[in-house]
Amino acid sequence: MGFARKEYQFLADLGLGPRNPGAFVNGVWRGAGPSVTSTNPANNQVIAEVMEASMQDYEDGMKACKGASKLWMQIPAPKRGEIVRQIGDALRAKLQYLGRLVSLEMGKILPEGIGEVQEIIDMCDYAVGLSRQLNGSVIPSERPNHMMLEVWNPLGIVGVITAFNFPCAVLGWNACIALVCGNCVVWKGAPTTPLITIAMTEIVAGVLEKNNLPGAIFTSFCGGAEIGQAIACDRRIPLVSFTGSSKVGQMVQQTVNERFGKCLLELSGNNAIIVMDDADIQLAVRSVLFAAVGTAGQRCTTCRRLLLHESIYQTVLDQLIGVYKQVKIGDPLEKGTLLGPLHTPASKENYIKGIEVIKSQGGKILIGGSILEGEGNFVQPTIVEISSDAPVVKEELFAPVLYVMKFKTLKEAIDINNSVPQGLSSSIFTRKPEIIFKWIGPLGSDCGIVNVNIPTNGAEIGGAFGGEKATGGGREAGSDSWKQYMRRSTCTINYGSELPLAQGINFG
Structure with missing residues (x-):
């Protein structure tokens, strides 16, 4: 044993x-x-x-x-x-x-x-x-x-x-x-x-x-x-x-x-990171890597959807694919490993089935998309180019699979963020105060966790953790x-000798 x-x-x-x-x-x-x-x-x-x-x-x-x-x-x-x-x-x-x-x-x-x-x-x-x-x-x-x-x-x-x-x-x-x-x-x-x-x-x-x-x-x-x-x-x-x-x-x-x-x-969570055209791209790329690959995509706060402004779409994507190629996969107890195994063989099977569904719904695998042969439950970190309307995007695949899509306006990005049944975590990368306050306001993200310039995961204990809708x-x-x-308990104590009633009611 x-x-x-x-x-x-x-x-x-x-x-x-x-x-x-x-x-x-x-x-x-x-x-x-x-x-x-x-x-x-x-x-x-x-x-x-x-x-x-x-x-x-x-x-x-x-x-x-x-x-x-x-x-x-x-x-x-x-x-x-x-x-x-x-x-x-x-x-x-x-x-x-x-x-x-x-x-x-x-x-x-x-x-x-x-x-x-x-x-x-x-x-x-x-x-x-x-x-x-x-x-x-x-x-x-x-x-x-x-x-x-x-x-x-x-x-x-x-x-x-x-x-x-x-x-x-x-x-x-x-x-x-x-x-x-x-x-x-x-x-x-x-x-x-x-x-x-x-x-x-x-x-x-x-x-x-x-x-x-x-x-x-x-x-x-x-x-x-x-x-x-x-x-x-x-x-x-x-x-x-x-x-x-x-x-x-x-x-x-x-x-x-x-x-x-x-x-x-x-x-469940189905969390999105939005990267605006004025964002610090290096900061965003590092954040997406941690949020999408950490815990092999098995966090409820894992980033599963990446929304990129059309003007910086290819720049961010190229950098992200570059860092994905450097991810060390292996024994989680070994120093330097960034991506450990999925938790069970069944999780590995779900990843395989999920990739097939993604392909059937028009998803284009940009990197990854395969399992690693061997005795453990290892899979490749995966980036998929796909439409935000694809049904699979609305679901939570508990694996390191990241859906990437582009947008033109802030309103469009917020609508995509809010379009899924889940409402746990969300994040936007921008330097503009007007975007930040729109994002955290009543017409912004509908999630319980609404971040700016940090990943969707890694919440601090001082704040209340949780989400809305199907979360x-x-x-x-x-x-x-x-x-x-x-x-x-609301307790009312009468320390006098009279019995006045609330709302001025006189009961005789």
């Missing part, structure tokens, strides 16, 4: 072995579900084995979590923040190992793997400060001797279902804030990245144990659709955060809505995203 390989020895420092129970239930590891293998997408060889959670594991975990929530929500928020601070410190101590595991099991290059874990550490720091700022408000009352307050209380339990492409960062966006807000967390990691789920849980569990807190405050399951469906249906979970495709996200939302639960959805409307990480993890 691959676990015995010398380069995998660091996994033992993360609490991983050749066979791993995949359900953390009431502070104890178990797993009575199916046995699955974790594989390295660079060579499709087995890393280790995981015993997934059974439905009995799930039920036992939820009972314990529900009980622990009564304790956790009564702990003062700054004290909860202290626990999250310790989680951040524990992650710092394992940063390099965890980043290497993300790279090994997911397939993104090592700097991106380390960056993903750093993002959770940053979220811990953010949440610690937030734990002292979960402020309500005092509202003037129209009635004498009355006081109105807005009070925020925990929901109880937050369910977090994450995807393979960011197997731990998305957990951090949700869990750090959910915990300081007084909620317990139930996490189902992606089925194809179970080792990351286990390693992250081990770190959180260690902090809880050190502080004599119930392990059930953080409950996690490795598993497939059955566990995800159980979370969506479970009335004990007031909020479900789901990251994945628009199709599955819509089903999750319908299920949660049927029980009057709340959903936080982070779904789901959810917001995670910074700004006032914390409010989604709490319930709001």
